[in-house]
Amino acid sequence: MIDSTADPLLAYRPRFPILARANYLISNSLGAVPEATAGRLNDYYQSWACRGVRAWEDAWWTMAADMGDLVAPLIGAWPGEVVFQPCVTLAHAVVLSAIRINPRRPRIVTDEMHFPSILYLLKEQAPRGAEIVVVPSSDGITVDADRLIEAIDDQTALVAISHVLFKSAFIHDVRAIAAKARAAGALTIVDGYQAVGVIPVDVRELGVDIYIGGCLKWLCGGPGAAFLWVDPAIGRSLEPALTGWMAHARPFAFEQELERRPDAWRFLHGTPSIPALHAARAGLEITREIGVAAIRAKSIRQTTRLLDLAGREGWPCTTPADPERRGGTVAINLENGLEISRSLKELDVICDYRPGAGIRFSPHFYNTDHELDLAIAAIREIQATGAWRAFSTRAGAVT
Numbered sequence: 001m002i003d004s005t006a007d008p009l010l011a012y013r014p015r016f017p018i019l020a021r022a023n024y025l026i027s028n029s030l031g032a033v034p035e036a037t038a039g040r041l042n043d044y045y046q047s048w049a050c051r052g053v054r055a056w057e058d059a060w061w062t063m064a065a066d067m068g069d070l071v072a073p074l075i076g077a078w079p080g081e082v083v084f085q086p087c088v089t090l091a092h093a094v095v096l097s098a099i100r101i102n103p104r105r106p107r108i109v110t111d112e113m114h115f116p117s118i119l120y121l122l123k124e125q126a127p128r129g130a131e132i133v134v135v136p137s138s139d140g141i142t143v144d145a146d147r148l149i150e151a152i153d154d155q156t157a158l159v160a161i162s163h164v165l166f167k168s169a170f171i172h173d174v175r176a177i178a179a180k181a182r183a184a185g186a187l188t189i190v191d192g193y194q195a196v197g198v199i200p201v202d203v204r205e206l207g208v209d210i211y212i213g214g215c216l217k218w219l220c221g222g223p224g225a226a227f228l229w230v231d232p233a234i235g236r237s238l239e240p241a242l243t244g245w246m247a248h249a250r251p252f253a254f255e256q257e258l259e260r261r262p263d264a265w266r267f268l269h270g271t272p273s274i275p276a277l278h279a280a281r282a283g284l285e286i287t288r289e290i291g292v293a294a295i296r297a298k299s300i301r302q303t304t305r306l307l308d309l310a311g312r313e314g315w316p317c318t319t320p321a322d323p324e325r326r327g328g329t330v331a332i333n334l335e336n337g338l339e340i341s342r343s344l345k346e347l348d349v350i351c352d353y354r355p356g357a358g359i360r361f362s363p364h365f366y367n368t369d370h371e372l373d374l375a376i377a378a379i380r381e382i383q384a385t386g387a388w389r390a391f392s393t394r395a396g397a398v399t
């Protein structure tokens with residue numbers, strides 16, 4: 001029995017079944033599934049089983065936007081402004097398909113620490129005439145905001161960055177970068193996958209034009225449920241080429257020509273992932289119930305504790321020491337880190353490993369401090385016994 005007097009967020013722990021079976025420290029990758037999700041997935045089955053095709057008019061057709069209303073307060077948006085997308089990469093692709101590449105403004109400014117999937121997509125804009133400017137990182141942990149700001153000029157059409165870097169959890173100075181972009185006449189598109197649900201986000205306060213996130217990680221919602229916010233002030237002027245019937249003002253008229261809706265639905269395309277939208281609901285509801293401010297306060301405390309524990313062992317960390325610039329993950333870069341991470345998983349200490357970053361621990365509101373101590377003790381033990389040697393260095397591990 002966990003005592004939640006000192007840490008009220010631990011009252012949510014029993015709602016996540018995996019926590020009784022494992023030391024689950026990987027919410028940067030796949031958040032724990034809430035027990036309530038089983039009921040939500042059953043709702044999906046029941047509506048299909050009992051209502052058949054009428055489920056579309058009951059709820060399914062508008063779900064990509066209705067679920068967006070659950071996300072909106074978590075990012076400082078208004079109801080009606082957020083729509084769901086199948087994945088973060090595709091949400092970027094929808095927006096990029098609406099950016100006309102102009103020879104006088106060909107530049108897309110990004111940085112080398114952006115998530116590779118998005119970098120691939122940005123670089124694929126080059127055959128359309130785009131010039132991709134990739135600002136380097138000097139330490140593999142941070143990206144200097146001043147270097148990014150300097151790279152933005154009157155030839156820049158778009159600035160594409162992560163809010164929180166996936167590898168190191170460094171938090172970009174999004175407000176300063178977006179302010180420079182706006183002054184230069186460029187749009188800012190931010191990938192908040194590693195931010196929403198673990199750090200407070202306010203799209204209007206940040207001054208960005210487009211903000212994308214997803215439920216898989218810190219929102220405990222599973223795969224297939226990403227979301228897109230486009231500032232309505234520019235939304236109407238964007239005409240995605242990656243489109244479809246859901247963006248049409250009269251989809252059921254099955255007209256030959258597209259007449260785009262004026263609102264956020266213009267960024268939809270084909271049939272949404274309805275099971276994924278059902279799966280995402282419980283995590284969003286719990287996150288809203290707790291409030292991101294409380295989640296962030298606990299996250300800072302626990303990531304600080306992890307850094308202190310690692311520091312005491314003399315282990316190098318590839319995560320910012322400044323809590324203001326640090327998201328929810330701590331990466332410890334040890335020799336034989338991949339093998340150690342596999343040994344940890346064998347002991348039900350669930351973490352991941354990324355080359356250049358190390359073993360990553362991502363405690364969330366449901367983790368106890370004791371679980372952090374146990375994870376550190378497990379590494380010590382694995383090193384002392386050489387248990388890591390049993391794990392090969394096969395490439396291509398998923399986590």
Ligand SMILES: Cc1ncc(COP(=O)(O)O)c(C=O)c1O
Nearest residue numbers: 087088089115162166191193194
């Ligand atoms: C910051 C960030 N962006 C994008 C992705 C990939 O998103 P998707 O697979 O939904 O396209 C990840 C996945 O880990 C990520 O951490």
